[in-house]
Amino acid sequence: MSLEIDSVSKWFGAFAALDKVSLVGAEGEFLALLGPSGSGKTTLLRILAGLERPDAGVVRFNGEDLSGTSARDRRAGFVFQHYALFRHMTVAKNIAFGLEVRRGAEKLPKKEIAARVERLLALVQLDTLGGRYPAQLSGGQRQRVALARALAIEPRMLLLDEPFGALDAKVRRELRRWLRGLHAEMGLTTIFVTHDQEEALDLADRVVVMNNGRIEQVGAPADVYGRPANAFVYDFMGGANRLPCDVRGGVVTFGGFAASTGDHAPGPDRAALAYARAHDIRVAPEGQPGLPATVLAVFPAGGQPRVECRLGDGQVVEAAVRTGDPWPALGQRIALQPERVRVFE
Amino acid sequence: MSGGGSLRGRRDPAPVRYTLIALTLLYLSLFIGLPLAAVFAEALREGWGEYLKAITDPDAIAAMQLTLLVAAIAVPVNVVFGVCAAWAIAKFDFAGKSLLVTLIDLPFSVSPVVSGLVYVLLYGANGWFGPVLDALGIKIIFTVTGLVLATMFVTFPFVARELIPLMQAQGRDEEEAALTLGAGGWQTFLRVTLPNIRWALLYGVLLCNARAMGEFGAVSVVSGHIRGQTNTMPLHVEILYNEYSFVAAFAVASLLALLALVTLVAKTLLEWRFRDDLAAVRRH
Amino acid sequence: MTASAPIAQPKRWLKPSVLPGFGLTFGLTLLWLSVVVLIPLIALVIRPWEMGLERFIDLASRPRVVAALRLSFGTAAAAAAVNLVFGAIIAWVLVRTEFPGKRIIDAIVDLPFALPTAVAGIALAALYAPNGWIGALLDPLGIQVAYTPLGIFVALTFIGLPFVVRTVQPVLEDIDADLEDAAASLGASRLQTLARVIAPALAPALLTGFALAFARAVGEYGSVIFIAGNIPQVSEIAPLLIVIRLDEFDYAGAAAIGVFMLAVSFAVLLALNLTQRWARRATGNES
Ligand SMILES: Nc1ncnc2c1ncn2[C@@H]1O[C@H](COP(=O)(O)OP(=O)(O)O)[C@@H](O)[C@H]1O
Ligand SMILES: [Mg+2]
Numbered sequence: 056m057s058l059e060i061d062s063v064s065k066w067f068g069a070f071a072a073l074d075k076v077s078l079v080g081a082e083g084e085f086l087a088l089l090g091p092s093g094s095g096k097t098t099l100l101r102i103l104a105g106l107e108r109p110d111a112g113v114v115r116f117n118g119e120d121l122s123g124t125s126a127r128d129r130r131a132g133f134v135f136q137h138y139a140l141f142r143h144m145t146v147a148k149n150i151a152f153g154l155e156v157r158r159g160a161e162k163l164p165k166k167e168i169a170a171r172v173e174r175l176l177a178l179v180q181l182d183t184l185g186g187r188y189p190a191q192l193s194g195g196q197r198q199r200v201a202l203a204r205a206l207a208i209e210p211r212m213l214l215l216d217e218p219f220g221a222l223d224a225k226v227r228r229e230l231r232r233w234l235r236g237l238h239a240e241m242g243l244t245t246i247f248v249t250h251d252q253e254e255a256l257d258l259a260d261r262v263v264v265m266n267n268g269r270i271e272q273v274g275a276p277a278d279v280y281g282r283p284a285n286a287f288v289y290d291f292m293g294g295a296n297r298l299p300c301d302v303r304g305g306v307v308t309f310g311g312f313a314a315s316t317g318d319h320a321p322g323p324d325r326a327a328l329a330y331a332r333a334h335d336i337r338v339a340p341e342g343q344p345g346l347p348a349t350v351l352a353v354f355p356a357g358g359q360p361r362v363e364c365r366l367g368d369g370q371v372v373e374a375a376v377r378t379g380d381p382w383p384a385l386g387q388r389i390a391l392q393p394e395r396v397r398v399f400e
Numbered sequence: 401m402s403g404g405g406s407l408r409g410r411r412d413p414a415p416v417r418y419t420l421i422a423l424t425l426l427y428l429s430l431f432i433g434l435p436l437a438a439v440f441a442e443a444l445r446e447g448w449g450e451y452l453k454a455i456t457d458p459d460a461i462a463a464m465q466l467t468l469l470v471a472a473i474a475v476p477v478n479v480v481f482g483v484c485a486a487w488a489i490a491k492f493d494f495a496g497k498s499l500l501v502t503l504i505d506l507p508f509s510v511s512p513v514v515s516g517l518v519y520v521l522l523y524g525a526n527g528w529f530g531p532v533l534d535a536l537g538i539k540i541i542f543t544v545t546g547l548v549l550a551t552m553f554v555t556f557p558f559v560a561r562e563l564i565p566l567m568q569a570q571g572r573d574e575e576e577a578a579l580t581l582g583a584g585g586w587q588t589f590l591r592v593t594l595p596n597i598r599w600a601l602l603y604g605v606l607l608c609n610a611r612a613m614g615e616f617g618a619v620s621v622v623s624g625h626i627r628g629q630t631n632t633m634p635l636h637v638e639i640l641y642n643e644y645s646f647v648a649a650f651a652v653a654s655l656l657a658l659l660a661l662v663t664l665v666a667k668t669l670l671e672w673r674f675r676d677d678l679a680a681v682r683r684h
Numbered sequence: 685m686t687a688s689a690p691i692a693q694p695k696r697w698l699k700p701s702v703l704p705g706f707g708l709t710f711g712l713t714l715l716w717l718s719v720v721v722l723i724p725l726i727a728l729v730i731r732p733w734e735m736g737l738e739r740f741i742d743l744a745s746r747p748r749v750v751a752a753l754r755l756s757f758g759t760a761a762a763a764a765a766v767n768l769v770f771g772a773i774i775a776w777v778l779v780r781t782e783f784p785g786k787r788i789i790d791a792i793v794d795l796p797f798a799l800p801t802a803v804a805g806i807a808l809a810a811l812y813a814p815n816g817w818i819g820a821l822l823d824p825l826g827i828q829v830a831y832t833p834l835g836i837f838v839a840l841t842f843i844g845l846p847f848v849v850r851t852v853q854p855v856l857e858d859i860d861a862d863l864e865d866a867a868a869s870l871g872a873s874r875l876q877t878l879a880r881v882i883a884p885a886l887a888p889a890l891l892t893g894f895a896l897a898f899a900r901a902v903g904e905y906g907s908v909i910f911i912a913g914n915i916p917q918v919s920e921i922a923p924l925l926i927v928i929r930l931d932e933f934d935y936a937g938a939a940a941i942g943v944f945m946l947a948v949s950f951a952v953l954l955a956l957n958l959t960q961r962w963a964r965r966a967t968g969n970e971s
Contacts, residue, residue, distance in 0.1 A: 435842065520938075653802070
């Protein structure tokens, strides 16, 4: 139990940016804060770094209350969303900054600082660029300088605000892989903020889904994706179809087709909306049990062959075609059989 | 300087263009070129000997020294104030900020004579604090103190208004980053903020200094025109001119004109080279 | 989402921040502002009430004072109007044309800002005196500039020049070339484009430049007094009358004129602010 966030609240005027947020991060854990823009991710990260003061609640590190510790003394490696590199310093100077401002007994000799900067430059694969200014770097390079600068102070935790937000897709994927390797190597408790669910699921040990200043769900990527706690999380993970269903005696049916809800109880008897992902909806011939639908488009290419179809109520739904199942034709009438669904209260 | 963008498609027809350019050149030579030329021509009307004599006259030298002294006090004070004001205004959010900015800009819209007048009303013989100061034996009006005060009034906004928009545009990210890396307040200011604003600061100092050395109306009111004591260079020019010592008047004036030219050149170089670091360029 | 217990913070005037130094810098700013600017200005502004409003009005409405104020405001308005026209032309030339030496011309426009006013004053006086370079040309035509209100107008035109150029120039630079091309592609003639696309976009800047040049000219002293002749009720400007009153130790008389001038320049700036705000709302741009 290294990092503990205990009922932290933050208000901006009458607006609650964080509403009693609690979270425990284990030593060396790689956590993703995932949520839509404005959900309070940056605010939480800034509170951890000591850049913002919570209006209520405490943050503890290894049991020590950090409330009285200023940003300066927290030793939280913070990587800003837009990097916040010192524009008038070279890359090497940027990285050395945290070491050069040390006082008293912590002061390091110049040689030692230079050696450490060299090591960090090598670590972030920018060996030859120490003399450049931030303006002369690409986005991905700036990101890595910001990271090296944060690592230079030997932080107790690493906080990254949308580390890949401003980068193009290819660079983003490369950096993602590189960051995971780096984390594995250093074992530093790391929290990174993202609004990209794929990134969070790919990278993190655990994903923290936030919305409106609250935590909606915390869990391993497979859990959050496979067993979303509520409609918001399901929606946010992507690919959600909303299908009308009947709940009776704990069984969810679609036009006579019974779906599995796994370990999630669908609640009392009623007509409800079920959530299902495309690959959990099977395309069956017309006349079989299931939701009647008309095929609008077929997408045979790509990782997952899909069809787009319209339900009787006009709603458009995506479903998968299993290997071996026949491809439906455009305009053909079919039955949709949602095999695994979730029904939220 | 239109950022090098092509002018094609929005060019005026050649005759219009040439007429406008000719008008511009004519107007600027008439209103700027000729007066400037007149200063130097009049100063050298009776040759270099007279010129040198005029600018090495003891009263002239005393005036130069006083001008330098006043600027040497007013400008640094202005720098400290400007940096403080810009730090508070640009890096923090508080109620009444725009009112404060307006108040800082106030001296720009006050007549120089009124700027001097307000101090006479405060510290003059019949002023609010006049009797008190008199009793304490402190004199402000007709002394160097008065000159410095009046100069500070008219140059008050120069540095601050140069820094505020720039520092607002730069935001707080770099300072916050410095804090998370373990820097203290002073370290953050000296190592991060100051280097980021140095050219704008220099720019502000340049303009502030030019105004401080050249100010006439405000100091004229509080000076008392005591030769060798409270006579700055611009005031000395006036005295010489009114005594019909035209060559001497223009000789001293030529030094001030040179100062103006040097200021313009330095200012222009700064604008060319550090355009991105100057927020208030073209927003006088 | 149910609203949780409202523990909303009371509205604070200062948003908390981890950056240090607010108290020190804000305190110094306020202190210095008060000592150097606010208290002296307040001392001036409450003078009329100290001496009684009636006396103030009496002092401010003496014929010599009225004549001086009328002269100051009249010549300032005329000079600002001339600068409006030529400032716009110069800004246009600096933005829209290329010619050798343009950058120098661009730099030199600021000379009236940089040149001490007393220097400008004696230079203009020397130029326009009947035996001066320009005065000698005008004299045979029966035009006398120096020592007449015309001389004041010349001096105020000189010092007001940069204001219009420097407010119009950046706006002109920012006008989207596409806008004009679009107008042209829609069949507008050059003049129509000028009148309907460019002029409205420039109007707020022109107005601002005019007001700034006017405000500066009203209070101008150094560049005027040498060329004005300073004949009471003919070519005596209001700032000079303040100086004369002070020389006579007539503080009340000086203060009366000073307050009046201050009030007018604030009124001009206030009007300007309001129009700018209005223009910003109308066009939805310009910070
Ligand atoms: N300094 C601030 N003042 C006022 N509101 C703020 C401030 N910082 C953040 N907020 C508000 O708090 C909410 C959460 O912001 P943030 O933590 O930046 O969200 P995220 O990083 O998840 O996009 C947003 O609605 C934002 O507008
Ligand atoms: Mg954010």
